[in-house]
Amino acid sequence: MAATSGVHDLSSEMEVDAFRRLFPLRFHERHLLESIRPDGGLLEKLETQPLCLTMLAAIKMEVMTPTVEAPEEGCIGLNKCLSGMIDLKELCLVGGKAAWMVYLDIYCLDADGALFDAALLSAVAAFSHCKFATVQIPVVSLNDDGRIVLVSEDNGGAKKEKEPVNKDKRKLKLNSVPFSLTCILHKDYILADPTSEEESIMETYLTVVLDSSFQLVSFNKPGGPGLANTSAIQKPTDLVTAELDSGDCVTLTRQRVKELQKILNETISDMEVD
Amino acid sequence: MDLEREGGRGANQLRPIDCSRNVLSRAHGSASCSHGETRVLAAVYGPKAGTKKNENPEKACIEVIWKPKSGQIGKPEKEFEMILKRTLQNICLLNVHPNTTTSIIVQVVHDDGSLLPCAIHAACAALIDAGIPLKYLAVSISCCLTESGKILLDPNKLEEQKTKAFVCLAFPSSVHSVLTEGSINGIITSLTHGVMAGLCLFFNTVDDYFQCVEQGRAAITPLSNILKKKLQSQSAE
Numbered sequence: 001m002a003a004t005s006g007v008h009d010l011s012s013e014m015e016v017d018a019f020r021r022l023f024p025l026r027f028h029e030r031h032l033l034e035s036i037r038p039d040g041g042l043l044e045k046l047e048t049q050p051l052c053l054t055m056l057a058a059i060k061m062e063v064m065t066p067t068v069e070a071p072e073e074g075c076i077g078l079n080k081c082l083s084g085m086i087d088l089k090e091l092c093l094v095g096g097k098a099a100w101m102v103y104l105d106i107y108c109l110d111a112d113g114a115l116f117d118a119a120l121l122s123a124v125a126a127f128s129h130c131k132f133a134t135v136q137i138p139v140v141s142l143n144d145d146g147r148i149v150l151v152s153e154d155n156g157g158a159k160k161e162k163e164p165v166n167k168d169k170r171k172l173k174l175n176s177v178p179f180s181l182t183c184i185l186h187k188d189y190i191l192a193d194p195t196s197e198e199e200s201i202m203e204t205y206l207t208v209v210l211d212s213s214f215q216l217v218s219f220n221k222p223g224g225p226g227l228a229n230t231s232a233i234q235k236p237t238d239l240v241t242a243e244l245d246s247g248d249c250v251t252l253t254r255q256r257v258k259e260l261q262k263i264l265n266e267t268i269s270d271m272e273v274d
Numbered sequence: 275m276d277l278e279r280e281g282g283r284g285a286n287q288l289r290p291i292d293c294s295r296n297v298l299s300r301a302h303g304s305a306s307c308s309h310g311e312t313r314v315l316a317a318v319y320g321p322k323a324g325t326k327k328n329e330n331p332e333k334a335c336i337e338v339i340w341k342p343k344s345g346q347i348g349k350p351e352k353e354f355e356m357i358l359k360r361t362l363q364n365i366c367l368l369n370v371h372p373n374t375t376t377s378i379i380v381q382v383v384h385d386d387g388s389l390l391p392c393a394i395h396a397a398c399a400a401l402i403d404a405g406i407p408l409k410y411l412a413v414s415i416s417c418c419l420t421e422s423g424k425i426l427l428d429p430n431k432l433e434e435q436k437t438k439a440f441v442c443l444a445f446p447s448s449v450h451s452v453l454t455e456g457s458i459n460g461i462i463t464s465l466t467h468g469v470m471a472g473l474c475l476f477f478n479t480v481d482d483y484f485q486c487v488e489q490g491r492a493a494i495t496p497l498s499n500i501l502k503k504k505l506q507s508q509s510a511e
Contacts (some may be wrong), residue, residue, distance in 0.1 A: 216466070219464055
């Protein structure tokens with residue numbers, strides 16, 4: 001106890017930055033008591049664009065032979081949350097012989113906490129962009145050997161007549177789109193959308209993924225020093241009052257889903273205009 | 275519909291559990307745990323001096339190595355390692371031996387569903403065998419949600435593959451505590467799974483998930499009593 005009182009005395013003399021370095025946990029806890037975060041945001045305020053976190057997602061498609069179990073389906077490299085989003089049968093070219101395999105590459109340009117949220121968002125955005133772009137699934141046709149070749153504009157009809165397998169450039173249809181939110185649990189506080197500094201100090205986090213119809217895609221809490229009480233996850237809602245408590249993870253995720261959907265739609269429609 | 279389970283089990287009925295300690299003579303601690311046909315072997319070596327590079331030296335470090343039954347070590351094994359490590363970080367008293375590393379090696383002997391809960395139990399028992407100080411035991415259970423909305427506890431491999439959604443939960447087992455702080459009733463670990471590619475596997479509502487949690491929690495108490503009895507009877511020797 002002498003140590004803590006010593007710290008508090010020191011803090012009044014020390015500069016803020018020095019205190020932040022030397023006693024990071026106490027620094028954040030002092031802020032938590034006042035219900036604010038060090039950058040001035042509210043505890044449960046969700047940053048609509050992650051401040052310093054940038055990710056780049058790219059989608060490549062390649063032809064492959066489908067697996068024996070699912071001859072009518074294509075394949076997506078990264079499965080977990082995205083499998084509900086896209087109907088894999090759309091990716092089929094020739095049943096039993098060829099289908100599209102989608103590779104999703106995500107590059108992190110600048111990391112400041114909550115990597116999974118940003119990665120999922122950028123993957124979703126990349127797939128949505130595929131939806132509106134005109135150059136989508138390029139036209140291919142089946143060679144006589146049974147191999148797939150890309151029909152380019154040049155070799156028009158000079159060689160043997162090949163039947164293009166898919167005539168027009170299709171767009172991917174998205175079903176329910178998943179959005180996620182990572183929260184940190186520290187004692188009785190819930191911090192939404194943590195920065196990497198907060199993540200490294202307070203180690204208990206959980207991720208909730210909801211899709212656009214608010215179904216639960218995934219609830220992931222991989223251990224960690226703290227326990228998650230059911231009340232932290234979702235407070236029982238009072239049927240009389242329409243307004244839900246803001247203080248629980250699922251509600252926060254719901255708000256986040258609405259915000260992200262709006263932003264995503266705006267961005268996509270902006271891109272479509274170009 | 276899905277009311278018929280193999281072996282005539284009820285929806286809330288768990289498979290027979292067996293847990294034995296000190297199965298390996300050279301490890302500091304070891305245990306073998308089986309849930310029905312699923313069997314996992316765990317060995318503990320430690321605490322050893324020094325921590326790894328990026329770990330906090332003020333606390334003990336836990337290292338988990340997951341060995342699958344066959345095949346090379348790939349991404350699913352790394353994921354299991356991460357989950358198990360964080361779960362064990364929750365239950366161990368990390369401040370007792372700072373700047374040390376405890377290694378836990380988990381070997382999957384047979385996987386017939388509910389692999390992660392079995393591994394968690396084996397790791398806890400091995401830690402007890404090694405004498406590592408723990409806050410409480412972790413008791414873990416997996417449940418799956420069928421198409422008809424029924425919740426089945428402790429599914430085997432076939433049931434896991436057939437079902438709509440699948441949750442693995444770990445809870446702290448009941449604690450007789452000197453402090454009357456209030457019962458410890460949180461969740462240590464929770465993982466939801468979509469099993470196969472191409473199928474939409476998720477919960478219809480968040481409430482389904484919470485129902486799974488409640489049913490799992492209800493099944494925890496008898497489960498933790500069984501585990502404690504098995505572990506106690508051996509230490510009496």
